[in-house]
Amino acid sequence: MVIRFLVYTTPDLRPYGGVDAYLRTCASRAVLDLLTNRWVCLVIGALRPGTLRFGELRRRLDGITQKMLTQTLRDLERAGLVHRAVYPSVPPRVEYRLTPLGDNVGGLMDAIRVWSETHIEDIRAAQEEYDRKAGEELQPV
Amino acid sequence: MVIRFLVYTTPDLRPYGGVDAYLRTCASRAVLDLLTNRWVCLVIGALRPGTLRFGELRRRLDGITQKMLTQTLRDLERAGLVHRAVYPSVPPRVEYRLTPLGDNVGGLMDAIRVWSETHIEDIRAAQEEYDRKAGEELQPV
DNA sequence: CAGAATCCTATCCGATACTG
DNA sequence: CAGTATCGGATAGGATTCTG
Numbered sequence: 001m002v003i004r005f006l007v008y009t010t011p012d013l014r015p016y017g018g019v020d021a022y023l024r025t026c027a028s029r030a031v032l033d034l035l036t037n038r039w040v041c042l043v044i045g046a047l048r049p050g051t052l053r054f055g056e057l058r059r060r061l062d063g064i065t066q067k068m069l070t071q072t073l074r075d076l077e078r079a080g081l082v083h084r085a086v087y088p089s090v091p092p093r094v095e096y097r098l099t100p101l102g103d104n105v106g107g108l109m110d111a112i113r114v115w116s117e118t119h120i121e122d123i124r125a126a127q128e129e130y131d132r133k134a135g136e137e138l139q140p141v
Numbered sequence: 142m143v144i145r146f147l148v149y150t151t152p153d154l155r156p157y158g159g160v161d162a163y164l165r166t167c168a169s170r171a172v173l174d175l176l177t178n179r180w181v182c183l184v185i186g187a188l189r190p191g192t193l194r195f196g197e198l199r200r201r202l203d204g205i206t207q208k209m210l211t212q213t214l215r216d217l218e219r220a221g222l223v224h225r226a227v228y229p230s231v232p233p234r235v236e237y238r239l240t241p242l243g244d245n246v247g248g249l250m251d252a253i254r255v256w257s258e259t260h261i262e263d264i265r266a267a268q269e270e271y272d273r274k275a276g277e278e279l280q281p282v
Numbered sequence: 283c284a285g286a287a288t289c290c291t292a293t294c295c296g297a298t299a300c301t302g
Numbered sequence: 303c304a305g306t307a308t309c310g311g312a313t314a315g316g317a318t319t320c321t322g
Contacts, residue, residue: 019258024204031257031264036177063165080267091283116172117160126221232303
């Protein structure tokens, strides 16, 4: 039986039954490791609007190498988040699309990207402030 | 019994001109890189309920080394997501808490962890299915 | 076009030792 | 207690070449 909606009995959003990503032996750590990845986030986000071919994905994800795109797509396909459809034509045509499970996490992946895009200035300002203070400490007036 | 649902409905909006994490030169890529990290996700989630000391964080994040915890906390402090308070006592006492900006992204970080915890079975089943099919291909009946 | 395979290296990260 | 410093192994990931 697959539990799709968890009932939380603790205020800190921790499910019962030993499922806890804060434990190193918990299998959810592996899922977390899969999701906390730059290319995974961008690939899933890119596929949200609909199906894309390999080359289209590569052009969309500026800076990704063919090796990393292939590897990322394989990982996502294996995890059941992405579906791969091969059309035996010449030249070959391979289309990728999100599975229902992939679409389910798609909103979250997009939200991370959007947060990153909308908070650049906050982060940049904080980092400059931090570096400035660190510099002062080394060279006090 | 408390039932909580986390729902993120993110429109595919591009906030302002030129800010696009899909471009390799965009500064938001660096922010995305910061957030898509196992320990960053878990540290922010651990600090959501409130302030924690270094040792408390280390015990909470099972499997983290002192080096990685220090490094993660420095990165988060520099980015303005975590505040570090040093109390000059003996032995030294250092407390970490989320800044308003850190708390702002905290819900997202927690959501990723919770998603990972609640979909282990789906992922595991998909991976077993994938590996089984891959095995069949090598040894056709 | 969509990859597989190979080589190679920058960095990540764990382990260990030391300190105010 | 809360770090800093250093070393070395693992590995993520880039560049290149080749193919159905």
